[in-house]
Amino acid sequence: MTTFTTSDGCEIDYRVDGPAGAAGTPADTLVLLHGWSQSRAMFDRALPTLSRDVRVVTYDQRGHGESAKPDHGARIARLAGDLRELLDHLQIAEAHLGGHSMGASVLWSFIDLYGTGRIRSLIIVDQPSACVVLPWMAAGEGAQAGAILDFPAAEGFVRAIAEDDRATRDGFLKSMLTPDIPDDDLAWLGTENLKLPAPWGARLLLDHVMQDWRDVLPRIDVPTLVLAGEVSHVAPESQAWTAGQIKGARLRTFTKEEGGSHFPFFEEPAAFCQEVSAFVAGRA
Numbered sequence: 001m002t003t004f005t006t007s008d009g010c011e012i013d014y015r016v017d018g019p020a021g022a023a024g025t026p027a028d029t030l031v032l033l034h035g036w037s038q039s040r041a042m043f044d045r046a047l048p049t050l051s052r053d054v055r056v057v058t059y060d061q062r063g064h065g066e067s068a069k070p071d072h073g074a075r076i077a078r079l080a081g082d083l084r085e086l087l088d089h090l091q092i093a094e095a096h097l098g099g100h101s102m103g104a105s106v107l108w109s110f111i112d113l114y115g116t117g118r119i120r121s122l123i124i125v126d127q128p129s130a131c132v133v134l135p136w137m138a139a140g141e142g143a144q145a146g147a148i149l150d151f152p153a154a155e156g157f158v159r160a161i162a163e164d165d166r167a168t169r170d171g172f173l174k175s176m177l178t179p180d181i182p183d184d185d186l187a188w189l190g191t192e193n194l195k196l197p198a199p200w201g202a203r204l205l206l207d208h209v210m211q212d213w214r215d216v217l218p219r220i221d222v223p224t225l226v227l228a229g230e231v232s233h234v235a236p237e238s239q240a241w242t243a244g245q246i247k248g249a250r251l252r253t254f255t256k257e258e259g260g261s262h263f264p265f266f267e268e269p270a271a272f273c274q275e276v277s278a279f280v281a282g283r284a
Helices: 020-024 077-088 102-114 141-145 151-162 166-175 185-193 198-209 236-245 269-281
Strands: 001-006 013-015 028-034 055-059 094-102 118-127 224-229 250-254
Touching: 001 077, 013 077, 028 077, 028 102, 028 185, 077 102, 094 102, 102 118, 118 269, 141 236, 151 166, 151 198, 166 185, 224 236, 224 269, 236 250, 250 269
Parallel strands: 028 055, 028 094, 094 118, 118 224, 224 250
Antiparallel strands: 001 013, 013 055
16 A cells, blocks of 8 residues: 555555656656545555556545545645645656546646646546536526536435435446446445545535536646447547647547446446557657
8 A cells, every 4th residue: 555645634545557668757647536436446456557567556536435535625726736635745846647436536636726837738537527507507508517416306316325225325326337347346346436435525516526626627728538348337528529629639439348338447448548658659
């Protein structure tokens, strides 16, 4: 277990994989961020392939996985600060950054706060630019951005998480996976999800789903890859819209056979690894 401690006292667990030579080449570092209630271990099936030519850093965001469970910092902006401090700790001046689900929101917050000077390229994996239909959205804008909740549904979801309603947590996890996922895989994912404490996780979830990142997208000025899933609970059309807002962004939609649910790197990592490795290699 390798850890570092953030400026506000939170111990973060991280892992570094890859060839020794890549450690001295900041441009050849790929940092992957997991989503809400997930963990860095969910990338483990992809690591052997992704780390063949580049250094790959994965870590448990605060409150998740093996990282500390503080009472404070349940905000996307604080998670973005944690990323910046991790880069500083590892002396990474510039890296390829990939965010899955909420991890993509953390990257958008990172860009909003700190700019793109430390980003070699950006990889967005299956995340709406707005999760909730917000009051300032015109008709249709929410769906365009990928919003999957309205205000009452968001309140009910967050309240159920805060009360540690296991049926809600299990149902949400299953909704993000293909129906025929093996039982042992589902059980393992469920165990990883439950490492996130319910009350703290609910606070983070509320902050996450109430964000609107659409104004950040046109300001992204680094090479960007947007990955979508044909059978994901996140509408593939919303990911196409996201890619269209980022100048020069490339879109790739995985089919069901390619693991095109919300977790392509876990269910069928081969296609995911091929796409990400080629993208990163083209910008090394």
